[in-house]
Amino acid sequence: MIWNVPFITVALLIAIGLYAVMFKRNLIKIAIGITIIESGVNLFLITLGYRKGGVAPIYTNLPSGVKVPEGMVLPVPQALTLTSIVIGVAVLALMLSFIMKMYQHNKSLDSHSRRLKG
Amino acid sequence: MIYNEAIPAILIGLPLLAAFITPIINLASRKARNAFVIAVLAIEELLIILLAWHVFTDGIVIYTMGAKNPSIVPLQAAVPIRIVLEIDGMAAFMGLISCTVAMAAGIYSIAFIKEGNGKSRYYTLLLIMLAGMLGMEFTGDLFNLFVFLEILSIASCGLIAYRQHADAVEGAFKYLVVSNIAALFVLFAIALFYAQYDLLNIAAIAKVMQYTQLDKIALVLLVAAFAMKCGAVPMHFWAPDSYSTAPAAITAMLVAASQASLYALFRVCFTLYGSLMDYQTIGLAIIIFGLLSMFIGVTMALPQKDIKRLMAYHAISQTGYMLLGVGVGLYLLGSSDFNVYGIKAMEGGIFHIINHAMYKGLLFLTAGAIYYRLGTRNLNEMGGLGHTMKFTSIFFIIGALAIAGIPPFNGFASKLLIYEACYKVSPILSIVAMLVSVLTLASFIKVFHSAFMGPKMHDVKEVPKSMLIGMAVLTFVIIFFGLFPGWVVSHIVHPAVMALVDKTAYINAVMGG
């Protein structure tokens, strides 16, 4: 249970992000909140794939004495995280350009200045 | 033909490749670009019909990405390592919907979207949206489902914001926030599965699923996420904003997109969890969501002045019918009554999915046609359009009668199945469903009256041919389904329902005996 501190940290990170999305009115803060949730979920995936004492699963100049496969961390979560980081970048780029456009129209970053919610 | 087995990959790969090439072709000529996009969409339609025919006659089709022999899953280490596409009856059924709507929307957009420096990107994103829907429906892998969910929602957001005015960007932003949070829930649920089973394949997880507490949490997250994305009632707030501000062809696509999420919801409930979960509770929850969606959607629709907003609320209400039908089926699954009328309820619900995509798509396209000529969506500023826009008004009448469930159109066929089956469970369900239908009819009579009837107010012409063809495609499907409901149910809908219910067949196709 106490060894689960990394997971609990990740869960708290997700909760912080969710708080920002649900209760903040500033659009930029909503975008930041989503990015925090994103990072939380990515970290969750990475921490799930950790094996005690494992090294990165790369054979180039692998230190001798590393057992294969027990001595390596899992590669699949890292690949999934890579994919999801790229998706996160894409979402962030799109979200920021929406925010810029809305700012040009409304001259305000407050989501309540119009009927926007969520 | 040797490429026959490659159809699933081509179906998803072709629109992606076409989307990447479209900006390059656009440099050469705009006409060539239009022809190219329409040709791709037509090929897609052809291929999906071939594939669906194949699936309905021979059963589940498997395609392993990157393997030497794609049609069998190499079970190294006793689990599938690579991404597997698995197309069963339900997936092929949803693919038919997506391709048909995309084709209609693509043809419609030739004239509807004015030439400008955004149009080549518009088509690019339209193709990506189609690929996203097909990818979601065909995939047999959970993480892949997440990736295509994101593709779908990002492409849709870019298109919702196409008009660039404040409302459109706002609707797109809202949709992006909602769908991204939903996608992250899905990713968290996938991580929970991964932690326990070290698997990502849906069939493989379903086989070893133990229904631990983590699995229950994952179920709640998945159901919440997909319900959020398909616009069922507690999470419906994004739907009217984004539906009403997107260009009409995109709104038709959005309807199909929300149904892809609905498909994912059904896939999770029936295949991933299946017999493990408590059917009655989940079924009852879905029925309640369905009833709420139906009722709240239609009551919110009645006072609307904006024609597309009104239709968007009706879309929420119609989603309720699908949830009701499938929820009743789920509620009865496992009991002895299931074979008697549980199947019928599910047939109704599933049949309603395709019907709704067709007539709601058609209605949004007619609303777009009005907007194209008048430049307004406000019902009070319309009137007398029936004098000049004859074809559009005929299409509107067909769509409106179909949505209200008037025979001989297709909405009647599926609603009748739902009424009959629900009556056996509880008469109240049927009564509410019928009441909602009556209110729907009333609402559309109001629209018809204020938009098309009355004295000639505007001097407008009929819309261009390509828009009419786009609408005619959907109208043709509606009339065909309305005239031959028995054939459609037994040849297309029934295999889809059986594919959804039969979890073991889905698992065995990947994991072997």
Add this chain to the structure above:
Amino acid sequence: MNDETNDGRMSIIVRTIATMMLPFILIFSFYVIMHGHLTPGGGFQGGAIAASAIVMMIAAYGHKMMEKRISEDGLSMVESVGATIFAVVAFIGVIMAASFMYNFLVGTPLFGETPPFGSNPGILNSGGVLPILNIAVGMKVIGGLAAVVLIMALAGDEEGDKK
């Protein structure tokens, strides 16, 4: 970004150092992309490094000046070409009667060598289609991220003009 005068250009020190750093950053990004199948890194990481070099130039010289050198259309063309290469490579797998995304280059002279099992110093000419896909993704990311930053800078500018 627009704090300074002179069309958002930064001071001469920043500009000179940015110009000096540019080739090094680009070479490093190329190294990361090309060694993606041997060492940590890959197409996305290397592409992001190169895109950040372009963003650095935009920040140092101001987007008005950079717009003359690199156009948004050119960047999105680079992106399209990268994505097309990726999809075409995926499709060649189908045409070669195997499957979508099939690694068809293993065993051929181009990138076809298989490294010995276990720890080894790494062979550049290995990995099958992996290096090609890394380059494709790298092109995509360079074009895409740079185009987004450029167009955001331009859009922000337009709004400044209106005030």
Add this chain to the structure above:
Amino acid sequence: MKAKAIIFVVFTAFIIYAAIKVHPFGELQESKMDDYIITHAQNETAANNVVTSVVFDYRGYDTLGEATVLFAAIGGALITLRKEEEK
């Protein structure tokens, strides 16, 4: 507002509960798929970096999807911020 707060609290509790319930940090329950990939990646994909071979070979289709996401997002951003204002 109150409903929102309740949803938030329930949801946070949910996620933290999940985090506690997951296997202890660093002690995997099951690693069949990954062990196979680690031992066979060099042979099957001819690459030393196992993560890259997962990204581009075993799950290359996901990466195609990821490239598409980036492409779509950038297309969307360019559409949103393009110059002409269409009525």
